[in-house]
Each structure stands twice: as structure tokens, then as C-alpha cells.
Amino acid sequence: MKGVKSLGFFLKALLGIGMAAICWGAFLWARPAQSFVGESSRIVFFHVPMAWVSTLAFFVAAWHSAQYLRKRRMENDDAAAGAARLGFVFCVLATVTGSIFARVMWNSYWNWDPRETSIVLLLLVYGAYLGLRGALDDPERRATLSAAYALVAVVTVPFLTFAVPRMYQSLHPDTVINTRGKVEMSADIKTVFFSSMVAFMALFYWMWNLDRRVSRIVRERSA
Amino acid sequence: MRLVAESLSRSFGRRAFGPVSFSVETGRVLGVAGENGSGKTTLLKTLAGLIRPSGGRARIFLDGEEAGEGWEPRDVPWRIGWVAPDLALYGELTAEENLTFFEKVRGLAPAPGLVRALLEGVGLPPESHSKKSLSSLSTGQRQRVKLAFATLHEPDLLLLDEPGANLDEAGRSIVQKVVAEQRLRGITVIASNDPRDLALTDERVTLS
Amino acid sequence: MSAPRPAAGILPAAIAVFGRELLAEWRTRVAVNSLFLFAFAVLVLVAYAVGPTRLSPEDRPTVNAVLLWIVLFFSAMTGLSRTFVHEEDAGTAAALRLSAPPPGVLLGKLFANVVLLGAVTAFIVPLFVVFMGFEIRDPLLFVLLLLLGTFGLASASTFTAALVSKASAKGALFAVLAIPLLLPPLVGCVLATRVAATQADFSAGVDFLRLLVAYDGVVTTAAFLLFDAVWRE
Numbered sequence: 248m249k250g251v252k253s254l255g256f257f258l259k260a261l262l263g264i265g266m267a268a269i270c271w272g273a274f275l276w277a278r279p280a281q282s283f284v285g286e287s288s289r290i291v292f293f294h295v296p297m298a299w300v301s302t303l304a305f306f307v308a309a310w311h312s313a314q315y316l317r318k319r320r321m322e323n324d325d326a327a328a329g330a331a332r333l334g335f336v337f338c339v340l341a342t343v344t345g346s347i348f349a350r351v352m353w354n355s356y357w358n359w360d361p362r363e364t365s366i367v368l369l370l371l372v373y374g375a376y377l378g379l380r381g382a383l384d385d386p387e388r389r390a391t392l393s394a395a396y397a398l399v400a401v402v403t404v405p406f407l408t409f410a411v412p413r414m415y416q417s418l419h420p421d422t423v424i425n426t427r428g429k430v431e432m433s434a435d436i437k438t439v440f441f442s443s444m445v446a447f448m449a450l451f452y453w454m455w456n457l458d459r460r461v462s463r464i465v466r467e468r469s470a
Numbered sequence: 471m472r473l474v475a476e477s478l479s480r481s482f483g484r485r486a487f488g489p490v491s492f493s494v495e496t497g498r499v500l501g502v503a504g505e506n507g508s509g510k511t512t513l514l515k516t517l518a519g520l521i522r523p524s525g526g527r528a529r530i531f532l533d534g535e536e537a538g539e540g541w542e543p544r545d546v547p548w549r550i551g552w553v554a555p556d557l558a559l560y561g562e563l564t565a566e567e568n569l570t571f572f573e574k575v576r577g578l579a580p581a582p583g584l585v586r587a588l589l590e591g592v593g594l595p596p597e598s599h600s601k602k603s604l605s606s607l608s609t610g611q612r613q614r615v616k617l618a619f620a621t622l623h624e625p626d627l628l629l630l631d632e633p634g635a636n637l638d639e640a641g642r643s644i645v646q647k648v649v650a651e652q653r654l655r656g657i658t659v660i661a662s663n664d665p666r667d668l669a670l671t672d673e674r675v676t677l678s
Numbered sequence: 679m680s681a682p683r684p685a686a687g688i689l690p691a692a693i694a695v696f697g698r699e700l701l702a703e704w705r706t707r708v709a710v711n712s713l714f715l716f717a718f719a720v721l722v723l724v725a726y727a728v729g730p731t732r733l734s735p736e737d738r739p740t741v742n743a744v745l746l747w748i749v750l751f752f753s754a755m756t757g758l759s760r761t762f763v764h765e766e767d768a769g770t771a772a773a774l775r776l777s778a779p780p781p782g783v784l785l786g787k788l789f790a791n792v793v794l795l796g797a798v799t800a801f802i803v804p805l806f807v808v809f810m811g812f813e814i815r816d817p818l819l820f821v822l823l824l825l826l827g828t829f830g831l832a833s834a835s836t837f838t839a840a841l842v843s844k845a846s847a848k849g850a851l852f853a854v855l856a857i858p859l860l861l862p863p864l865v866g867c868v869l870a871t872r873v874a875a876t877q878a879d880f881s882a883g884v885d886f887l888r889l890l891v892a893y894d895g896v897v898t899t900a901a902f903l904l905f906d907a908v909w910r911e
Contacts, residue, residue, distance in 0.1 A: 316907050371858040378854050382845035385482055387522065391911040392841050395904040399837060399859060402900045406862035406893050469483055520772055544910060547776045558769030562702040574694035575778035577687050603705075619773065 304334025312394035329458035477526035501671030519544030551620035561605030695786025730811025
């Protein structure tokens with residue numbers, strides 16, 4: 248047990264140092280492209296990982312929801328709920344950072360760009376899921392019904408990616424993996440960017456684990 | 471057939487009932503007693519498969535399958551009849567329409583006259599079961615319709631939660647008749663604190 | 679091991695549930711009244727506030743398409759939760775749960791809601807077209823959109839109603855849960871309705887019809903797969 252504990256401490260320390268290094272790298276080391284995006288592009292080091300983690304969390308929640316319906320183990324419900332709670336937080340952060348960037352770039356906080364629309368839909372789904380959980384008292388009923396909702400949402404929400412691009416022209420810069428199928432970044436930006444992606448996922452994983460442990464203690468206490 | 475409960479329990483955050491264990495054979499009537507709040511209704515709902523147990527298990531062993539694992543109540547709902555104060559039938563429909571509807575959704579072969587015979591068997595005159603909507607009947611009359619609903623499909627397991635509630639003397643004799651008929655067919659479980667209901671039972675479980 | 683005696687067939691049970699829904703609705707007219715009156719009241723409000731003349735010709739197709747689908751969406755939100763919510767409130771859900779095979783219940787109620795919402799659509803759309811001076815250049819595309827859109831609305835709403843009927847604060851929660859599920863097809867319906875209003879070119883709308891067919895198929899399949907767990911919880 249002592250070995251596991253000290254490994255956990257080591258990983259947490261590594262994450263802390265890594266996050267600090269990414270902040271340093273993002274603002275002091277990486278040289279942004281000289282194009283019209285300029286200095287404001289440094290936000291991608293934080294905005295994109297947040298958006299990515301909030302999307303990932305949605306699928307993690309759906310996966311554990313499916314597992315709950317198959318095995319009916321409350322651990323899966325804890326995991327799904329935890330992923331949704333954190334996904335919601337990251338989704339809010341991604342929306343806010345994206346909105347700030349939009350203000351700098353296009354002089355408007357919000358213009359219903361396809362990606363903005365998608366993230367609002369994701370916010371609505373998270374909100375609805377957490378609202379449903381709040382309206383159910385019995386733990387097993389809450390687990391079953393919210394799992395069913397998460398699964399219906401995960402199959403219907405992607406349809407938006409088909410409908411929305413036909414609505415407005417996108418102002419959003421190309422995604423990391425773009426249609427040309429390769430990453431167009433200079434080496435220093437690439438280093439900071441992908442380190443940040445890994446660090447944000449590690450951060451999510453750590454917070455998610457804490458949440459699951461808390462849920463488990465609360466559940467065992469009340470039983 | 472046989473109904474077996476092994477350390478069966480249910481909690482909603484806090485304990486609702488149990489753990490209880492019992493085993494009942496065909497032809498027998500089990501009484502479930504216990505003061506208010508002891509979980510009689512929840513136990514019967516669990517036996518009906520309407521609620522999942524939190525611990526232990528309930529199993530139904532059907533004739534000819536006694537050796538197997540048995541069935542969870544929720545997997546054989548068409549073998550179970552249930553009457554309870556929480557149970558309601560469709561108020562906008564007449565008693566006859568209600569029973570005909572349940573006959574259809576259960577996929578029973580339509581037997582003309584069966585529904586009428588059942589309703590007369592529970593002492594409802596024709597004008598009150600074919601003309602009036604269920605919501606305009608009295609509580610006691612509705613209780614009689616519920617008894618007819620629970621026995622419509624000749625269940626192996628009949629669960630009666632407070633069967634005598636709101637019934638007059640004639641109504642109580644109908645409960646007796648229903649229980650006597652169920653003895654020939656399978657198992658009856660009666661949850662009640664009324665000595666007149668418990669007098670119909672052979673065995674007793676007391677919840678606390 | 680399979681169950682000792684098969685449960686009732688899904689189709690006969692669905693037909694019985696469907697018939698009972700319509701009979702009860704015919705006698706009480708609760709859902710019909712709320713749906714039709716709501717749709718009509720909103721239409722009157724919109725026609726009075728916006729009307730056919732206040733919009734410039736280039737805005738008209740877009741604004742009318744949006745308003746039409748808002749009317750239909752919120753009409754669905756007022757009436758379609760009743761099928762399951764009333765079942766739980768009145769205490770009849772347990773009787774149905776013990777008697778009917780779950781897919782039969784969903785199928786019967788889904789089609790009852792499709793008929794209900796279809797009737798409202800058939801009632802409100804001609805009035806909308808007249809009151810708002812909404813010119814449709816491609817009627818075939820428009821009708822297909824209404825059919826597919828109504829089915830998608832009914833399908834997602836029926837499943838959401840089954841979820842919401844088990845929760846507290848049902849009324850508020852119903853729309854909150856339904857909006858994220860329905861936003862993709864509604865956006866598609868609005869865009870395609872604009873296409874139907876501006877050009878008589880059916881091929882321009884085919885993409886949206888494909889979207890709606892796929893959505894309707896996926897949401898209905900998911901609803902059937904998940905319904906058993908929801909209904910018997």
C-alpha cells in the first residue's frame with residue numbers, strides 16, 4: 248500500500264509541475280504564428296484541451312451508463328455521474344475561453360458558429376442529465392434513468408454535426424486534425440499543445456477518480 | 471409450484487423491510503403481518519416484480535421445473551396477480567372495458583362472457599360495470615374490480631395487499647371466495663393486519 | 679432458459695394500448711384540448727405580432743420556418759408527456775407493467791402520440807400558411823418534412839416522457855430533457871423548410887430528408903432498446 252501511495256503522490260506532483268511548465272511554455276516559450284491570429288492564439292493551449300476533455304467526458308459517461316445498465320453496479324453510476332459533472336465544468340470553461348477568443352478575433356462574443364452551437368448543445372445535454380439526476384431520489388432509479396438518458400443523448404446529439412454546418416459558414420480555425428489530415432503547427436507550438444492535451448486528460452482522470460471515491464464513501468455511509 | 475424468499479430485503483436509502491425468508495407451496499396461503507411502516511406493501515411489490523430487491527432473492531418455481539434455478543418474479547409477470555391500495559385501473563373506462571383491455575394486452579384468447587362472468591362473480595351488477603366509468607364507482611366497488619383484474623389471467627401467484635379494505639360484509643365474502651379458488655390454482659400471499667384477512671391464511675410472516 | 683409461457687405478442691398489445699389511449703383521450707380530451715388550444719393560441723399571438731406584412735420578403739422564409747417549428751415543438755411539449763405521466767400519477771402504470779410486454783406499451787403509446795401530434799400539425803399548418811402568408815414553393819418537400827419531423831418529435835418526446843414520469847418536477851424537466859435530443863432534427867427541419875419556401879428544387883432538400891430519416895430511425899431504435907430498463911424501474 249505504501250508503494251501505491253507514494254506512486255500516487257509522485258504522479259500528482261508530476262501533474263502539478265507539468266501544468267506549471269505548460270503555462271510557462273504557452274506564454275513565454277512558444278512563438279505563435281505571425282498570421283492574423285497572433286498572440287491571442289495562445290488560448291488554444293487551454294481552450295482546445297478543455298473542449299476535448301468535455302467531449303471525452305461525455306463519451307466516458309455514456310460508456311459507464313451502458314455498463315451500469317448491463318451489470319447494475321453502482322460503481323458505474325458513480326463513474327458516469329462524475330464524468331458528467333466534470334465534463335460540465337470543462338464544457339463551461341471551453342465555452343467561456345472560446346467566447347473570449349471570438350471577441351478578440353471577430354469582435355463578437357457569440358455568433359452561432361457551428362462549433363459554438365455544438366458546445367452549447369453539449370452544455371444543454373450535461374445540464375439536462377444533471378437536472379434529471381437531481382429530480383430522482385432513489386439511487387437505483389436515478390442510476391437507471393440517467394443512464395438511459397445519457398445513451399439516448401449520445402446517439403442523437405451527433406446529428407447536429409450534420410445539420411449545423413449547413414446553417415452558417417464557420418469562422419472557427421481548422422481543428423487540430425483537419426481535412427488535410429495533418430497537423431499544421433510549428434514544433435514548439437506542437438510540443439506545448441500536445442503536452443497540454445495530455446496534462447488536461449490526466450487532470451480530468453485525477454479529478455474523476457477523486458469524485459468516484461467521494462461518491463462511494465457517501466453511498467456506503469448512507470447504506 | 472413454490473414461492474421461495476431467501477433473505478429478501480429492500481431499502482430506499484433506509485431499510486424498508488427484511489431480510490425475510492420463507493417458502494410456500496401450491497395451495498397454501500401466506501399471511502404477512504406487521505405494523506404500519508414495517509414494509510408489507512413493499513414486500514408484496516417485490517414479490518410482484520414491481521420493485522427490485524436490494525438483497526437476497528425471491529424465486530418462483532413452476533410445476534415441472536422444481537429442480538431449476540426458478541424464476542425472478544419480474545421475468546414471469548403474466549403468472550402473477552396483484553391487488554393493492556396503490557393499484558389503480560383506468561378511471562375513464564368502464565369496469566368491463568378495463569378488463570377487456572387487460573385481456574387483450576395479456577394476449578389471452580378472447581373468451582366472450584369471461585369478463586362479464588368475472589365481474590358478476592365479484593358482485594357487480596351489469597349496469598354499474600358496463601355503463602359507468604370506473605371513476606364514478608365507489609371505492610368498495612373499485613376494490614371488487616381490482617380483485618377481478620388480479621384473477622383475470624388465473625395467476626399462479628396471487629398477491630393481496632389489504633384485500634378487505636373498503637369492502638362491506640358481502641365484499642369480504644368475495645375475498646374469501648377468491649382465496650378459496652386460488653388454493654386450487656396456486657399460492658396466495660395476503661398482507662394485512664385485519665384478523666379477518668389473516669384468518670384466511672395458513673402460515674404467517676411478521677415483519678418488524 | 680426461456681420463459682415458461684411466452685408473454686403476449688407485442689403487436690396485439692401495442693394495438694390494445696393504442697386503442698385505449700385514443701378511447702381515453704376521446705372521452706376526456708385533456709391532451710387534445712391542451713395541444714390544440716396551445717397551438718392555436720400561439721399561432722394567433724404570432725400572427726398578430728408578426729403577421730404576413732411586417733416581414734420583408736427576404737426575411738419571410740427564414741422567420742416563418744423558425745416560427746412554425748417553434749409552434750410545433752412547444753405544442754409537443756405541452757401535450758405529449760401525458761401518456762406516461764398520467765399513467766404514473768393515476769397509479770395505473772403498475773397494472774400495465776404487470777400485464778403488457780414493454781415494447782408493446784412503447785409502440786402503442788408512440789403511435790398514439792404520433793396521431794395526436796399529426797392531427798395538431800394537420801390543423802395548425804394550413805392556418806399558419808394562411809395567417810402568415812407563408813408561400814411554399816415545394817409542397818412535396820414541405821409535407822415530407824412535416825411527416826418526418828412530427829414523427830421524430832413524437833418519438834423522442836414519448837421516450838423522454840417515460841423517463842420524466844418517474845421523476846419529481848415532471849413538467850419543467852420534460853422540456854429540459856427533450857430540447858437537447860430534439861435540437862438536431864429541429865435545426866434540420868427549419869433549414870429545410872426555408873429551402874422548401876424559397877426554391878422549387880426538391881434535390882436541395884434531399885440531404886435534410888436523409889438526416890430526418892436517419893434521426894427518426896436512430897432515436898426510435900434507441901428508445902426501444904432502452905425502454906425496458908426505464909419502464910420496469
